[in-house]
């Protein structure tokens with residue numbers, strides 16, 4: 001495909017997304033209809049679409065409208081390229097610019113936030129002076145981060161094994177086991193280093209947060225919202241403990257057994273009705289379902305579809321997860337709460353409300369990670385009984 005044909009494909013996918021289709025589904029649909037497209041074409045179209053979703057307001061302003069065409073015209077103008085050079089109508093290129101498209105731009109003073117209005121307020125309330133910079137950080141690409149499995153090898157060993165397979169990475173200061181991938185990211189999943197459990201894909205902030213969690217030797221540790229078990233695997237690489245995993249949707253733990261085996265650890269999965277008899281636990285981690293606002297570089301359509309009602313529902317679920325999990329924590333144990341959000345209602349305010357409901361608990365530590373070149377936004381609090 002020519003560069004212009006890729007832009008035309010992105011226009012079609014974006015129009016589908018703007019009509020209400022989820023981004024991944026719209027891209028998959030285009031991919032199925034476009035057997036002629038090679039892997040480089042697919043990556044390029046995906047990049048255009050994601051870039052446009054990350055900077056939707058800015059690009060719509062520069063391109064004169066919130067449509068696939070407007071967003072791509074805006075993207076080109078943002079890159080300093082004249083859209084007329086791409087919108088030529090030749091071959092599979094987008095049709096030439098209309099007179100209106102040549103001159104039109106929107107007046108939108110809040111465009112640089114690249115958030116819906118209500119979220120601009122939420123970012124301001126949550127992040128104060130850092131709010132605009134963090135919103136702008138969400139318009140960039142997320143880093144590809146690996147966690148070296150320290151149980152199986154050193155950072156130096158992992159770096160050289162990856163290099164042998166065409167994956168170039170560097171150690172990243174966010175955590176002693178973190179690698180930032182510079183080149184060859186698409187080769188990771190098929191690499192022997194990955195298959196042998198020497199490295200795992202994991203964001204830098206999640207990695208750093210797991211180094212803060214105190215896990216006494218031999219502790220019984222429950223990952224209460226385990227999903228694929230990434231947090232358990234990060235903890236188990238550093239501590240000798242007994243590992244348990246639970247998730248309200250057990251299907252989400254489908255990959256956990258094979259990931260644990262690759263990492264060289266054993267994790268017992270527990271349904272809800274087995275928690276009481278398997279407990280109490282010395283550490284329970286609730287990596288709660290959240291808005292994901294700290295990760296919107298990776299899922300940029302999410303910031304446009306989140307609503308205040310949906311956020312409120314999530315806050316309610318997070319509170320009840322904490323209440324339920326607290327009942328299974330041993331008397332001297334720790335209840336850890338984590339989100340990949342930067343919003344105060346899901347983080348500090350959630351902890352404040354928990355402490356109001358449970359005056360016999362206190363927060364011994366809490367920490368935020370900002371959206372940076374090393375990681376996503378993340379929050380971790382550690383609660384213990386008074």
Ligand SMILES: C[S@@+](CC[C@H](N)C(=O)[O-])C[C@H]1O[C@@H](n2cnc3c(N)ncnc32)[C@H](O)[C@@H]1O
Pocket residue numbers: 224225226227228229230231232246247248249252287288289290317321
């Ligand atoms: C942020 S994800 C967890 C990610 C995972 N810890 C990891 O590191 O890959 C949140 C998980 O919480 C689960 N969940 C939602 N409501 C829950 C509940 N009431 N109790 C337990 N798990 C719940 C979801 O199914 C989802 O897998």
